[in-house]
């Protein structure tokens with residue numbers, strides 16, 4: 001293992017002045033560079049960092065060169081930890097026409113994550129909500145041939161379908177397609193399986209009042225074993241190289257919906273990935289060499305259900321018992337209202353340290369603690385006994401899992417503050433070893 005260029009012994013009085021000059025230039029993140037990182041990752045060339053057009057592979061090669069440029073050491077060839085996952089994808093056409101009106105993919109409609117493929121024209125069949133209460137209505141529905149009709153229902157009704165008799169549920173699945181009308185906002189997601197029925201969600205305000213006929217063309221392809229990867233880089237510690245602090249952020253996102261639409265994922269999670277790179281660049285400077293070893297993990301397949309982080313926990317590249325703390329970064333692009341810390345209520349001592357540092361440095365306007373939540377890549381670590389926080393910023397734009405989560409509109413209000421806070425926090429966790 002290569003050690004830091006500056007050992008603690010060499011940081012003697014004579015060098016202190018020079019160190020001070022160097023570090024006064026190197027205490028901060030580089031906001032221009034962070035913005036460039038976010039624009040690159042969220043740009044059209046990365047195809048939403050998903051499973052169409054090699055989006056996540058393109059993002060991974062971009063990150064490999066950034067890791068190398070920063071000087072992170074690989075633990076595996078090319079920083080890469082490969083794994084596979086099943087994933088449903090929408091690589092081809094995504095076209096929806098209602099009574100002659102063309103709806104826009106991403107903006108007016110999205111595919112259900114587990115939608116099947118389809119190319120069809122059919123008449124609308126609006127679900128009669130009496131089926132949830134009346135056997136007579138259920139009998140009537142069973143007598144209707146749905147095979148050339150498109151079942152249309154309201155979003156709250158989808159969850160209630162599971163309460164219907166199995167025969168009726170099966171009957172509804174014989175409809176040529178299913179359209180769910182969503183009241184407020186379209187929120188895309190990913191699935192590891194594929195239904196036979198094509199299913200889409202349409203923004204309710206875009207749906208014509210008396211819709212009669214729809215034409216849908218949706219190319220859906222289930223990839224049973226798509227190969228993707230985590231990327232892992234290391235900065236060896238100068239005092240205790242066998243103790244690790246981990247900084248993680250997922251770089252994947254939702255990919256594409258058809259040939260013209262992609263999900264940029266600027267806030268989710270180009271922003272956290274940019275922060276990871278800024279922290280790595282900071283600690284890679286000789287004068288900032290950490291006491292503990294720092295591991296930087298850019299996780300893949302988070303959006304598919306925390307697949308990359310679960311794979312790492314099952315196949316750790318550093319012993320989990322040697323990880324002193326993990327900080328996971330996801331959604332760091334806003335911050336008007338400060339940040340939330342998942343597991344802040346579990347690891348109360350570390351949370352106290354974090355809030356003290358935040359007050360002392362005036363970094364973020366507020367911090368809020370939450371309990372456990374399986375909502376990002378920290379989860380499987382803390383479930384296995386690795387102390388971990390997941391930090392996300394709050395306030396500002398609310399774009400999330402949609403086509404509006406773009407680099408150009410991301411304010412990065414709390415980015416500078418979050419950097420200072422994370423740097424101080426990691427420094428203090430590491431300082432306990434000296």
Ligand SMILES: [Zn+2]
Nearest residue numbers: 268269303401
């Ligand atoms: Zn997400």
